[in-house]
Amino acid sequence: MIARDFTKTNLGTPPTSTYFQDKALQKLHQQTERRLIVTAQATVCVFCGMSPVKSPAHLAAAKAPAIYFHEHNISLIYGGWTTTPLMQQEQRTNETTTTTYEGREIAVPDENVYGKTMIVKDMHTRKQEMAKRFKEGGPGSGFVALSGGYGTPEELMEMTT
Numbered sequence: 001m002i003a004r005d006f007t008k009t010n011l012g013t014p015p016t017s018t019y020f021q022d023k024a025l026q027k028l029h030q031q032t033e034r035r036l037i038v039t040a041q042a043t044v045c046v047f048c049g050m051s052p053v054k055s056p057a058h059l060a061a062a063k064a065p066a067i068y069f070h071e072h073n074i075s076l077i078y079g080g081w082t083t084t085p086l087m088q089q090e091q092r093t094n095e096t097t098t099t100t101y102e103g104r105e106i107a108v109p110d111e112n113v114y115g116k117t118m119i120v121k122d123m124h125t126r127k128q129e130m131a132k133r134f135k136e137g138g139p140g141s142g143f144v145a146l147s148g149g150y151g152t153p154e155e156l157m158e159m160t161t
Helices: 019-037 056-071 085-089 123-136 151-160
Strands: 043-047 075-078 096-101 104-109 142-145
Touching: 043 056, 043 123, 043 151, 056 075, 075 123, 123 142, 123 151, 142 151
Parallel strands: 043 075, 043 142
Antiparallel strands: 096 104
16 A cells, blocks of 8 residues: 655645556556566676786775675676686685596686686687576676776677677
């Protein structure tokens, strides 16, 4: 039920019809219904440089959105390796496992610490996978670019075309 104080308006008394209240309740129900239908988690794909970051300002710029995404249950996907700014925020020593990829063993960050790691054959495949995850994401999904080299804006521009 929607209650309004009509004493402070020029109407003086509330309208006798419940039409306005019914419409407002119907609109509220539709909005609630839409929220319940949305089940996909928002996904943000982040492009950033792969070199270790030494600037505290750049590390802080990477940390702020990561914390926000975590607090709001937004899935965070980024490319690169353990030297990216996002990985540096959670860097731990010796928390890697090994896996076999194309006939050779490589170190992979521990999934319990860093989340799922997907190894792809090239940058094009990585961008395709990130675009796919973005499309599967719920409302609020998107792409973010942090400071990096020439590849960072190139990747972001490819996502927009």
